[in-house]
Amino acid sequence: MKAITTTFIILFALGFNSCYYDNEAELYGSGAACSDTVSSYNGRLKGIIDNLCNDCHSPGGDSPTLTDFSSVSSNRDAIICRVVDSPTCGNVMPKNRVIDPCDKQAFELWQQNGFRE
Ligand code: HEC
Numbered sequence: 001m002k003a004i005t006t007t008f009i010i011l012f013a014l015g016f017n018s019c020y021y022d023n024e025a026e027l028y029g030s031g032a033a034c035s036d037t038v039s040s041y042n043g044r045l046k047g048i049i050d051n052l053c054n055d056c057h058s059p060g061g062d063s064p065t066l067t068d069f070s071s072v073s074s075n076r077d078a079i080i081c082r083v084v085d086s087p088t089c090g091n092v093m094p095k096n097r098v099i100d101p102c103d104k105q106a107f108e109l110w111q112q113n114g115f116r117e
Contacts (some may be wrong), residue, residue, distance in 0.1 A: 019021070031104060033082075034045050034101075034102035034106075035102070036102070036106060036109070037109065038109065038113055038116070039106040039107075039109035039110045040071070040110070040113070040116040040117060041069050041072060041073070041104075041110070041115075041117045042117060044106050044109075044110075045072070045107070046069075046072075048103045048106055048107075049066050049072060050067075052094040052097055052099060052103070052115050053066050053093065053094055054066060054067055056095065064078070066079070069117050071117075073115060076111075076115050078095070079107065080107060080108075080111050081098060082089065083099070083104060083107045084107050084108050085103065
């Protein structure tokens with residue numbers, strides 16, 4: 001009887017353990033523990049925008065151009081709106097792409113921390 005009880009306890013513990021393999025950002029939404037908590041433009045955002053946005057939003061491509069701090073900064077309200085708050089203000093950005101929850105959170109953090117360069 002004792003052995004059976006022990007087996008159940010072990011199985012139970014393993015069952016709970018499996019939760020740790022889940023993606024935190026997916027489990028808890030954008031409040032998740034993503035590694036970056038500051039998200040300045042140069043520290044984090046530029047890499048995301050170059051990767052996800054700038055094959056469209058470069059000179060000669062779709063407006064607005066988002067290739068440097070001044071262009072990103074002057075479009076910041078529209079960017080937050082399209083990436084974080086959309087679809088309330090137009091098509092969701094990045095267009096035709098899936099954004100990682102931590103990358104999306106980086107835009108929110110950038111706003112919360114005062115749109116730092
Ligand atoms: C596949 C091409 C493509 C990608 C990738 C893309 N966009 Fe766009 N974006 C567009 C097009 C086309 C428009 C204009 C049509 C519209 O408003 O939906 C636009 C519009 C916008 C606008 C609105 C501008 C305004 O004046 O209101 C913003 C802001 C924007 N994009 C930001 C971004 C950001 C930030 C990313 C990356 C996270 C991104 N876009 C990725 C094609 C793209």
